[in-house]
Amino acid sequence: QKEVEQNSGPLSVPEGAIASLNCTYSDRVSQSFFWYRQYSGKSPELIMSIYSNGDKEDGRFTAQLNKASQYVSLLIRDSQPSDSATYLCAALATNAGKSTFGDGTTLTVKP
Amino acid sequence: GAVVSQHPSRVICKSGTSVKIECRSLDFQATTMFWYRQFPKQSLMLMATSNEGSKATYEQGVEKDKFLINHASLTLSTLTVTSAHPEDSSFYICSARGLRGAQETQYFGPGTRLLVL
Numbered sequence: 001q002k003e004v005e006q007n008s009g010p011l012s013v014p015e016g017a018i019a020s021l022n023c024t025y026s027d028r029v030s031q032s033f034f035w036y037r038q039y040s041g042k043s044p045e046l047i048m049s050i051y052s053n054g055d056k057e058d059g060r061f062t063a064q065l066n067k068a069s070q071y072v073s074l075l076i077r078d079s080q081p082s083d084s085a086t087y088l089c090a091a092l093a094t095n096a097g098k099s100t101f102g103d104g105t106t107l108t109v110k111p
Numbered sequence: 112g113a114v115v116s117q118h119p120s121r122v123i124c125k126s127g128t129s130v131k132i133e134c135r136s137l138d139f140q141a142t143t144m145f146w147y148r149q150f151p152k153q154s155l156m157l158m159a160t161s162n163e164g165s166k167a168t169y170e171q172g173v174e175k176d177k178f179l180i181n182h183a184s185l186t187l188s189t190l191t192v193t194s195a196h197p198e199d200s201s202f203y204i205c206s207a208r209g210l211r212g213a214q215e216t217q218y219f220g221p222g223t224r225l226l227v228l
Binding site for chain 2: 032034036041042043044045046049051088090092094097099101103104
């Protein structure tokens with residue numbers, strides 16, 4: 001079992017819809033969680049970080065964390081074609097010195 | 112603006128030469144820096160992890176004598192690809208982790224595209 005698991009996709013949604021990306025992690029010592037967006041041929045860009053249970057909203061993005069279920073999600077509202085990219089989930093355990101990434105979910109937003 | 116810079120962005124070199132790539136954290140102190148490489152349409156592959164002032168820890172299968180990593184300060188890490196060969200051609204990406212504001216976070220550099228002829 002991978003330490004951080006994501007659906008590989010591809011996930012396809014129509015423009016204007018909500019895209020829902022999911023991630024589960026296995027290491028309970030993970031304390032910080034990140035979502036990165038990576039466009040083809042580019043390096044990953046940090047778009048959301050979340051550290052405590054609940055929801056965190058930033059513009060069209062909402063990250064949700066449930067530590068009891070070891071589950072992190074990213075919702076993208078009013079999806080745009082420019083949101084088409086691969087989204088990477090990461091879990092960071094400070095004391096263990098580990099950053100673990102999922103393999104990414106590819107999202108396509110169709111006009 | 113950019114939080115982590117990487118230089119050069121692109122390099123073409125002849126087989127057998129060495130190439131140095133610099134990674135800098137611009138507005139926070141990076142206690143840990145990571146080096147990844149990525150082939151087209153594949154996932155990030157972690158090559159090594161380095162902590163400031165310590166020797167890098169290399170992932171299995173990554174030759175430490177070929178990929179020299181130096182993390183001399185809290186804002187600078189370098190990766191030197193020694194005696195590069197065409198199979199080393201790839202997209203190399205650094206990542207810096209540390210406290211930025213009150214929270215620990217991790218950012219990626221823009222990457223260096225290496226082509227070895």
